[in-house]
Amino acid sequence: MTKTAVTYSFRESLSMPHQELQKRAQQFAEEVLMPYELQCEENNGLDRESLQTINQAVMDWGFNAINHSKEDGGQGLTIFEQMIVNEQLGKVTNAIWDTVFQPAFPMQFGTKQQKEEYLIPTNQGKRRDAYAITEEKAGSDPQQCLTRADRVDGGYRINGEKWFVTVGDVADYLLVHAHVDGKPELATVFFVDKDLPGVKVKRTPLYTHNFVYEHPEFIFEDVFVDDSKVLGQVGEGYDLTKDWFVEARLGIAARCIGAAIRATETANDFAANRTQFGKSIRDFQAIEFKLADMAVDIMAAKSMLYRVCWDISESKDRKVNHARAAALKLYCSEMAGRVCDEAVQILGGRGYMRENPVERLWRDVRVDRIWEGTSEIQRVIIGGQIKKRGLGLYVD
Incomplete structure (x- = not known):
């Protein structure tokens, strides 16, 4: 039969x-x-x-x-x-x-003029934005940012430096997180066109991955922007940036699932067709167990991804969404790292060749445990929420 x-x-x-x-x-x-x-x-x-x-x-x-x-x-x-x-x-x-x-999600809170000048043409593929937050001495804690926007007649003068500005090489304007008059409680996001006097690229570092876009470092020297370039209100910058983090972390989590699935599919196909000692290497428990663990890792992460994203689609609670996005980003990024590493191991020498997608995925996903908040910062967020709200936020 x-x-x-x-x-x-x-x-x-x-x-x-x-x-x-x-x-x-x-x-x-x-x-x-x-x-x-x-x-x-x-x-x-x-x-x-x-x-x-x-x-x-x-x-x-x-x-x-x-x-x-x-x-x-x-x-x-x-x-x-x-x-x-x-x-x-x-x-x-x-x-x-x-x-x-x-x-960037926070642009939905822009004025009619800002939407017409920035958001709508960006949505139509005619412009490109990049979010500038991180600095040499301010990464996980944006309140330590030294970039400041001092009030002057008619607007603000921005001075400072930003690192790791992803897509900054092709973007024609930046969303710059700065402190008005140097006060962290007045964190504010500004639209800053790259062609303004005083906006300079300091350098474009090389990274482990070979990405489609670069992550330049920018210097701002007496860059003048008028009052119309403030996104939202003065002092709302931290909340807007947190909104951006939530969206970015959800995107990272989803893409980590995709990367892990492709890596596992590639490894499974290779293991089924690779013959050693007279049989497919997938028939050896050493490989079979790796594939089993990879599949379960993906299943758990994907179940979490679908549930949390469904819940956030229905929720308007900024703090709860921020808390759950942290958990999702933490789990999915670390899962993808494990899975892609095992995929490389299953393919052996082939898995270490750049022409193979598992090698590229392995390098690509490494940054997902770092950018938009490290794994350690996600744990800080989660631990803080447990203290404030109890375990129910995560286990109910």
């Missing part, structure tokens, strides 16, 4: 519209983005023509600004739907997922 394989996937538990969105995002990742992976790896980036081609494809496929409203030129997807897309994008190496631009 022939046994019929029974299959089940998370996709089957999704609504039909969500299944269709997932399938379309998967097709976009595989058909549009993945063909550029080796070019990006070999050149530590993509040329202008390639970026323009991808930018147009993002618009044509309807994946532009999935995190902003249709009224502002975006796609108006919920947090849960954004997660579905980001999970598929995370399977693409070299952070080419970042070409699928998702302008």
Whole structure:
């Protein structure tokens, strides 16, 4: 008697519209983005023509600004739907997922003028933003930022330095987190056009990964911006930046799931077809157990991802969302690190070759335990929330 394989996937538990969105995002990742992976790896980036081609494809496929409203030129997807897309994008190496631009969430709080000047054209792929927070002496604690915006007639003069400004090489304006008159309690976010006098690139460091975009360091020397460049209100900067962190951490978590899935699929296929000592290496418990642990890691993380993103889609509680996003980012980023490392081990020498996606994923996901808040900072957030709200926030 022939046994019929029974299959089940998370996709089957999704609504039909969500299944269709997932399938379309998967097709976009595989058909549009993945063909550029080796070019990006070999050149530590993509040329202008390639970026323009991808930018147009993002618009044509309807994946532009999935995190902003249709009224502002975006796609108006919920947090849960954004997660579905980001999970598929995370399977693409070299952070080419970042070409699928998702302008900073806090810009939704901009004035009509700011939306017309910045948000709407950015959502339409005509402009590009970059968020500038980190400094030499201020990373995990933004209150230690030394970048200041001093009040002057008609506006502010910004002085300071920002590090790790992801996408800063192609962005034409920055969202700069600065302290008005040097006061942390007056943390404020400013729109700063890169072509303003006094805005300079200090240097562009090299990193472990070969990403599609760079992470330059910027210097601001007496950069004048008028009052219309304040996002939200003076003193709201910390809350706006936390909102940005929540969105960024959810995106990281989703992409980590995608990266782990691709790495595991690649390792599983290799193990099934690689023969040593007269049989497939997947039949050896040393490999079989690795694949089992990788699958369970993904299952647990994905279950958590789907639940939390669904809950946040329905929640307007900033503090609760911030707390749960921290837990999600912590677990998924550390899971992806474990899984991708095991995938490299299963492929052996091949897994250490840059032409292999598991090697690139292994390098790519390492930063996910660092940027937008280290794993240690996520634990600080989680521990603090347990003290304030009790364990129920995480275990009920």
